[in-house]
Amino acid sequence: MKIGLETESYHLLFQNGRMDIFDFIKKTAELGLDCVMINIIQDKNLDPNWGTLGSDNPEHLEKVRKEIEKYGLCAEIDTKGTDPEHLAKIIKVAHKIGADVIRTYCCFGVYDPERLERAPEDIKKIVPLLKKYRIKLAVENHEEETTDDVIKIIKEVNSIWVGAHCDIGNSMMAWEDPVEAVRKLAPYAYTTHFKDHIIIKDGDEYKVCGVPAGEGNIDLEECFKILVEESPLTRINIEMCNPYVAPFKRDPGAGGVFEVGEGAFKVESQPFEKYGIKPTEYYYPPEELLETMIKEQIDGVEKTVKYVLALRDKYCR
Numbered sequence: 001m002k003i004g005l006e007t008e009s010y011h012l013l014f015q016n017g018r019m020d021i022f023d024f025i026k027k028t029a030e031l032g033l034d035c036v037m038i039n040i041i042q043d044k045n046l047d048p049n050w051g052t053l054g055s056d057n058p059e060h061l062e063k064v065r066k067e068i069e070k071y072g073l074c075a076e077i078d079t080k081g082t083d084p085e086h087l088a089k090i091i092k093v094a095h096k097i098g099a100d101v102i103r104t105y106c107c108f109g110v111y112d113p114e115r116l117e118r119a120p121e122d123i124k125k126i127v128p129l130l131k132k133y134r135i136k137l138a139v140e141n142h143e144e145e146t147t148d149d150v151i152k153i154i155k156e157v158n159s160i161w162v163g164a165h166c167d168i169g170n171s172m173m174a175w176e177d178p179v180e181a182v183r184k185l186a187p188y189a190y191t192t193h194f195k196d197h198i199i200i201k202d203g204d205e206y207k208v209c210g211v212p213a214g215e216g217n218i219d220l221e222e223c224f225k226i227l228v229e230e231s232p233l234t235r236i237n238i239e240m241c242n243p244y245v246a247p248f249k250r251d252p253g254a255g256g257v258f259e260v261g262e263g264a265f266k267v268e269s270q271p272f273e274k275y276g277i278k279p280t281e282y283y284y285p286p287e288e289l290l291e292t293m294i295k296e297q298i299d300g301v302e303k304t305v306k307y308v309l310a311l312r313d314k315y316c317r
Contacts, residue, residue, distance in 0.1 A: 001228065001316040002074060002235035004028070004035025006193060007052040007261040009240035009301050011283070012294045014052050015044040021054050022067055029071035031305050035189075036068060037237045038099070039078040040090070041119070044284065052257055053077075053093075061096040068275040074235065076191055080142075082106055082115070088129055095133040101191045102135060103165045104213035105142030111250055116149055120156035130161035138190040140165035143173035144249040147184040150267055151205070154188050164188035166231070168223050169197040169241070172208045173248055176255025178264050182223045193239035194308060196220060198268040199260050200245070202279045206247070206260050209279065210241030211271060213304040217264045220295060224311040238308055242300040243272065243282035272296070 005028045013019035015036050019027070021038065026035050040051040047054055054060060068075050077099045079090045087104065094102055106115045123137065130137055139162065150164050166189040171181035178197075196216030200209045213220055227233055251259045260267055270279060277289055285293040 001233070001312050002034035003074070003305075003312055004037050004235050004237035005031065005033050005301075005305070006037040006075070006078065006237055006239040007039045008078075009238060009304075010297065011043065011229070011232050012285070012290070012297050014046060015198065015284075016290065016294070017045065017181065018294065021052055021064060023075065024052065025064075025067045025071060029073060031301070031308065033305065035074040035235050035237060035241075037076045037078055037103075041078065041080055056093050056095070061093065063290065065097045076101040076237065078103040080105050081106065082119045083213060084122050084125040086124075087126045091126065091129045091133055091135055094135055100135055101138055103138050103191060105140040105145065105165075107142065107144035109144070111144040116153065119153050123153070123157050123162055124159075127157070127159045127161055130159075135161075136190045137162045138165035138194075139163070140169050141170050141181065141185065142238050143170045143246060146174045146176055146250070146255045147171065147181045151183065151188060163190040165191050165193070166227070167193040167195070167239070168220070169193070169195045169208070169210070171216060171255060172197055172264060173246055174201075174250045174255045175252055175257040177257055178218045179222050179226070180256070182226050183230070189227065189231040189233055192227065192233065192236050194220070194224070194236050195239050195241050196304075197264065198271075199265050200268060200270045202245070202270070205244050205247065206267065207279060209271065210244035212240060212242055212300040213238070213307040215303070217266045217268070219264070220307070221311060224308075225315055228315045236308070236312075238304055240297075240301045240304040242297060243285070245279040245282050267305065
């Protein structure tokens with residue numbers, strides 16, 4: 001089993017000019033990992049069309065491909081939406097850098113049944129391109145979608161080139177138990193975001209909060225074991241979402257869980273309360289706390305990599 005790393009794991013470094021795609025590729029190799037997952041979604045100070053990839057200039061893409069090959073890594077791309085024209089463009093860029101899996105999702109921050117409804121027909125239109133370039137499309141349970149929503153899309157498209165992106169923690173935002181979500185998505189999974197979460201209270205509201213792997217309340221060992229035994233995956237990609245906080249995106253019970261308090265939904269203290277930072281500031285921290293939060297992120301990646309590699313040693317070697 002190969003272990004990869006998503007650029008989002010270092011989002012603060014990318015946002016603040018401390019890392020570019022070439023730095024990330026090198027760092028992934030230095031961490032002893034096998035694959036880069038490149039997020040091309042717009043974010044602070046990043047290219048509006050190509051995110052952490054930086055550009056779709058042919059010369060730039062060739063340099064990226066060669067750098068990935070230099071370190072013997074595999075590659076994937078993370079995008080969003082199901083617009084056929086957009087996905088066609090991403091497929092061609094993925095081919096140029098040697099990426100063989102593309103992650104996408106349907107809803108953009110809020111649950112949108114109309115987007116979910118039209119997704120299968122949108123995706124069917126780009127299946128011929130996926131076949132041509134031998135690239136798989138993986139639909140993610142991205143906070144707003146339950147696993148049933150994702151599986152419904154996959155079944156309606158009905159192509160071996162379209163499967164699931166199994167995000168270990170995102171099911172919580174849809175009130176779905178992570179282990180059960182992984183169990184349901186595993187047979188369809190083409191890629192992952194492997195992460196850990198806790199629940200925190202922010203004022204009167206409960207929120208899902210990212211933490212380094214092993215420091216949260218998701219049963220990650222069981223999730224890893226399920227992915228090994230019940231999925232066709234040959235790689236598991238880490239997305240270390242710390243610092244990160246998200247509200248619940250669906251009504252309680254949408255995914256089978258109705259309230260916080262037990263298991264993965266146990267309520268914990270805010271992880272950065274000692275710094276006096278509000279949860280709403282975690283992702284884009286104030287200037288005076290930027291260096292502190294960057295250090296937390298770097299440390300979090302190292303802890304997570306160590307944890308996940310230990311799981312691989314236990315179950316795959």
